[in-house]
Amino acid sequence: EAGVTQSPTHLIKTRGQQVTLRCSPISGHTSVYWYQQALGLGLQFLLWYDEGEERNRGNFPPRFSGRQFPNYSSELNVNALELEDSALYLCASTRTDTQYFGPGTRLTVL
Amino acid sequence: AQRVTQPEKLLSVFKGAPVELKCNYSYSGSPELFWYVQYSRQRLQLLLRHISRESIKGFTADLNKGETSFHLKKPFAQEEDSAMYYCALSGLIAGGTSYGKLTFGQGTILTVHP
Numbered sequence: 001e002a003g004v005t006q007s008p009t010h011l012i013k014t015r016g017q018q019v020t021l022r023c024s025p026i027s028g029h030t031s032v033y034w035y036q037q038a039l040g041l042g043l044q045f046l047l048w049y050d051e052g053e054e055r056n057r058g059n060f061p062p063r064f065s066g067r068q069f070p071n072y073s074s075e076l077n078v079n080a081l082e083l084e085d086s087a088l089y090l091c092a093s094t095r096t097d098t099q100y101f102g103p104g105t106r107l108t109v110l
Numbered sequence: 111a112q113r114v115t116q117p118e119k120l121l122s123v124f125k126g127a128p129v130e131l132k133c134n135y136s137y138s139g140s141p142e143l144f145w146y147v148q149y150s151r152q153r154l155q156l157l158l159r160h161i162s163r164e165s166i167k168g169f170t171a172d173l174n175k176g177e178t179s180f181h182l183k184k185p186f187a188q189e190e191d192s193a194m195y196y197c198a199l200s201g202l203i204a205g206g207t208s209y210g211k212l213t214f215g216q217g218t219i220l221t222v223h224p
Contacts, residue, residue: 045212104153
């Protein structure tokens with residue numbers, strides 16, 4: 001069974017730019033979660049999509065947004081990048097209650 | 111509100127020694143508790159969940175609702191156990207039968223010396 005995949009692996013952006021991160025869940029999983037793992041802040045919940053709808057979002061500004069497609073893959077968009085957005089962004093998928101994580105996308109904002 | 115506390119940021123033991131990674135949680139409803147592990151240069155992966163009551167790689171964890179704890183234990187640590195360990199909590203969605211986001215502790219870096 002293929003695991004959760006994420007792209008790109010890493011990218012470098014400058015302040016003010018916009019970025020899109022992508023996630024493909026495990027086949028059969030309908031829910032996708034996004035987490036941010038910033039240095040010193042641990043893993044923090046960003047967004048939850050299920051069956052194409054946003055179900056919940058964490059304590060992040062509106063410039064963090066996303067969507068889920070009919071095939072259950074998901075995108076995370078971050079607008080107006082700030083230096084503190086530099087982090088590892090993790091995607092997880094689930095069908096029930098156990099979340100399985102992708103390898104993450106390392107975002108560096110200069 | 112959901113909160114998970116892992117009081118030890120770093121834990122060092124010698125090979126063959128017992129190890130216990132502490133986790134305390136705060137949640138008013140019915141929680142589901144997990145331990146995730148991240149080995150060097152690998153993705154975050156599930157180690158065990160309280161509801162399955164399994165022993166994975168020799169690790170066990172018992173949910174103590176009275177003390178709101180979910181400590182991870184292994185009687186004899188191995189060098190390959192060296193990793194970052196995260197305790198996580200998921201709460202039952204109000205009025206539903208499914209669980210939502212994971213709330214993670216800050217993690218404990220376990221180092222097992224030869």
